[in-house]
Amino acid sequence: MSYECGNSPARFVSLTCIATAWATLMKVKDIATAAGVSPDTVRFYTREGLLHPGRNPDNNYQEYNADDLRRLRFARKARQLGFSLPEVRRILEQADDHHSPCPMVRDVFQRRLADVEREIAELQQLRERMVAALSAWEDMPDGTPDGHTICRLIEHWDDPSASSCCGES
Amino acid sequence: MSYECGNSPARFVSLTCIATAWATLMKVKDIATAAGVSPDTVRFYTREGLLHPGRNPDNNYQEYNADDLRRLRFARKARQLGFSLPEVRRILEQADDHHSPCPMVRDVFQRRLADVEREIAELQQLRERMVAALSAWEDMPDGTPDGHTICRLIEHWDDPSASSCCGES
DNA sequence: TAAAACCTGTGACCAACTCACAGGTCAAAC
């Protein structure tokens, strides 16, 4: 799918449109489609300062160019790689200042990888707790709340990370 | 650490206090300490309807009793097991109606386990993408943005999940 | 009696969008 000019069907792609295409000026939906994101995301990124569209003075519509599309695609790739939006913005700003953002990219990226690995470890711990609880529940009867217990499945679950020494009830 | 009455040091634990202690009426900080959470969390859970403290008409302070403490501890355990707050609230409400929440607990729990496993799988995929990118970056030079590329580390990263067929620039 | 520590409710903030709303613009069909 290549860029289209507006949503006119092909027979209406006129000279005007071709001229516009040279400058690749796109409206929100055009750039969204080109980058494979929703128009809301485009608007959101614009609000957040990642994209800098111009304005059509006739109708106040935002006009995105090829550079915006490059930034948008870049942002999406970076997000998939685990960069946060503020990080992406900083990267783009550094590039705007003609500094290579690559050292920062490498740096942030390594920290992010560590975060992801920590998160995975935590989730795996949770998963193990859940699996253990589930198998312990296999042969526990369902109880009826009696003012002292709510659901013994949970209450009598033995939390391995709870190291309280003197809880009394 | 057993329940205390207010924050009076021991010499002030008077008859009044002992009478109160029988009913185990606690203020926000007392119950928070007893359950090992922050006072803000207690207030938040109260706002969310998980706890139902009474009121001291003298000073409009909230008064939590032993049942609230049981609910609070229950909620914390359930959260550690991966239940969401709305789920915890539903469980508590069902118990308030003298229905055994256990079948629901088992049911929700299995779905939640599946979610956690999906989440782990996604994170592991992300991790693999990141590790692959990092090793591919090893021998790539840092470039300077030139109006066509921002950071080739990211732009030239080969996204395995991108199956677009005809992107042109 | 004054200061410190607590209490109250309310509202903003985090991430990364998504959805809804009210009103303006534009192209095509009748």
Add this chain to the structure above:
DNA sequence: GTTTGACCTGTGAGTTGGTCACAGGTTTTA
């Protein structure tokens, strides 16, 4: 010429589970 439908605009609220801040009232401590 008008109507329909699809788009555009900005703004504000919703998502999760709390956390933090604020302004003002109360209680305890020194």
